Amino acid sequence: MDPKVLLVMVSLCFFLQLSSGKESLLGLAKGSSSTPFDPSRVTQIAWSPRAFVYKGFLTDEECAHLISLAQGKLVKSLVADDKAGQFQFVVGEHRTSSGMFLAIAQDEIVAGIEAKIATWTFLPQENGENLQILHYGIGQKYEPHVDYLYDNNDLEVATGNRVATVLMYMSDVEKGGETVFPGSHARGSDNKTECASYGYAVKARKGDALLFFSLHPNMTVDPSSLHGSCPVITGEKWSATKWIHTRSLVMKRVVADGVCADENPSCPGWALEGECEKNPLYLMGSEYNVGYCRKSCGMC
Template sequence: MDSRKYLALSLCFLFLFPDLSHSNIQLPGWLGDNKMQGSVLKLKKGVSSATFDPSRVTQLSWHPRAFLYKGFLSDEECDHLINVARDKLEKSMVADNESGKSIMSEVRTSSGMFLRKYQDEVVADIEARVAAWTFLPIENGEAMQVLHYLHGEKYEPHFDYFHDKENQKLGGHRVATVLMYLSNVEKGGETVFPNAESKVSQPKDDDVSDCAKNGYAVKPKKGDALLFFSLNPDATTDTRSLHGSCPVIEGEKWSATKWIHVRSFEKPNKQEGMGGKGDCVDENENCPVWAKAGECKKNPLYMVGDDGKCRKSCKVCSS
């Protein structure tokens, strides 16, 4: 099964069944044996395993789609990620909208570093748990980034999907983001969604910062994780997913971010001898079947676009 089907599976479960806390469902395995026993989904991949409990998940918003998992990480896991990253922090960068290159900007004043995928058992278990929750394959995810915000540091509202084509070449758009809070913050540091439909109806107490009052806000709590989608169900970009990290007013903020793409992020889409310039090949064994079913016209971006996977079967190139 390719990434397109994985994405469809995740959308079906998360969009049609946001609350599975009372379900008793047997799921087909895509990373081994996935089983829903009562309210717990278990996933295994190699030596790592994960348990996902839907009863801990709350739907925060539908526009954008956002969900909060209470206690996604243990205190020990949070402390481990902080300790691994603490001595390796560098100034955070942003992607330039024109070139796609990473540049420094005053819109993002935190420091951070990227872990290696599966670099230790704790990281591997967390990555497996993210895959279990999102129903998106591990290979579609970027390496986890640990971030540190000191007093006054912030990240202005931005989108996680890309505005440039360069960053879309590997893995396509970021479809989902899992933001894990590794520490409590005394005041400030909220994740805010300025364009969320529910921003007006959300009650705000005296503890929230002025920044958090400008949208739907999520207060950092050690161990909790926030999942939100940057694309709509029809794969168009969701402008409601605009989000930012409010300035820290008291204390400090540690978090870990996992960005997940629509396709694999582990290898180039155009491999040598497989779809490179001058080649006319299919990159999926199902391409002939999909072409006969009319997918060349129904799904042209995937089938025949600049990065199309079924250009040969769709007869837009010659061998």
């Protein structure tokens, strides 16, 4: 299906879903948790960008499970850099969190969360990147940035642009740690930190999820989707991110299956830091998942 047609259909279905106001409007895909989708928990917070908050999207058990999968495996977060059309991940001082990636459908709980995201967004599961678990300590932040990819980089050509992002909060943050949209026309959030005052800000509350679209329905990029993670002032912040593309990512993984190669330029560094042993499912793969760093982890 043409990605433009898909995005228009998704937008229509999404808003019809919100307008129904009925609990359990949709069941979840196979492998998901038993918690049904409840549109009455979803609040539209802005049109520019199109952004929505789902109260209680994750259960306490799901939050605890995701955190447990990440503990002991976190590394310094990287940022995307596509200078001169050469897409790579690098360390940047404007992003100071730590994180790690899970394998697609790594276990039953992760598969259930991924299915729940697809149910809410009306975007196919196969269009989603691996879940990234992030931890922010005191003072750690991610300065304002956009999630969409710039023209002519290799990743966009292969997978289509990032159309939407789902941010899931797995802990309450006593002060700070808000997700702020500096370019949003919406105002009046209940957050009082200086960072949060620059635009509409969503407070990190355990179990809540934020969905926002990086592309307009006509597939052009939406600069108002500029967003950042405010510094944590008191407490700590755990979150999980799912980036969703306009095209399926499955073909890319199937093509790579059986080939001993690295699919991330950071693989050699990760291997030297012992990440092959700390995060084997993502880096080396399993009988069900293709690893992203097979060459650097010595699987050739």
